[in-house]
Amino acid sequence: MEITDEDVWAREERLWTGGADAYAELLDNDALMVFPEMGALNAASVRKSIERAPRWESVDMRERSLVRPAQSLIVIAYRAESRRSEEPAYAAFCSSTYRAVGNGWRIVQHQQTLAN
Template sequence: MDDERVWSFEKSLWTGDEENYRKLIDESCLMVLPHPPFAMSGVQAIEAVAGTPRWTEVELAKGQIARPQEGLIVIAYQAKASRGDETYEAYCTSTYRRLAHDEWRVVQHQQTLPAAISGVVEKG
């Protein structure tokens, strides 16, 4: 998957409908989000996010892509999302695994709120 497609894939997880989300998240996915239950796996991760309202806009910045081996893509980025007057910002990672030609699934996703790392940045 080329870089442009990687970022399009990731954006679709923020703004796409529930069906899109369920299609792209692997049942073995591990996910850490900044709200309870925090760490989730498999179907629990899919259900936790699938039922939430989708974001209407998302900007992915400071993106990095690694391809540590064939069929594995790891990305890191800063997300700024909005829907109406609500906004959200997080630093994120996702890992994709290729199942077949042009068929990828998210097997890991993590979000860290800027407030959680602000003390680290200030001290660093």
């Protein structure tokens, strides 16, 4: 199943700025995500937290890297700077792993480390 690099980055941006609908479409049921303030969360916990969390208004993903270690896997890494209305910017080093599932690609891993 083919997916362009641009489509991968567009999916990643949707996970930052989109709501519960983006996670329903893109998050694998077996996903694990690690956030600095929340620790490790499984897919059910992530979906629940997204329902009540304010979404980012924008995200700037720099220092992008993308590798395809297998036909059904894509791993990305980048530095993110995101913003919500009047809050200070949030900066983190991030990685995500996507795998081909059925007729689409779903995120199975995401990790954030605060950038100082």
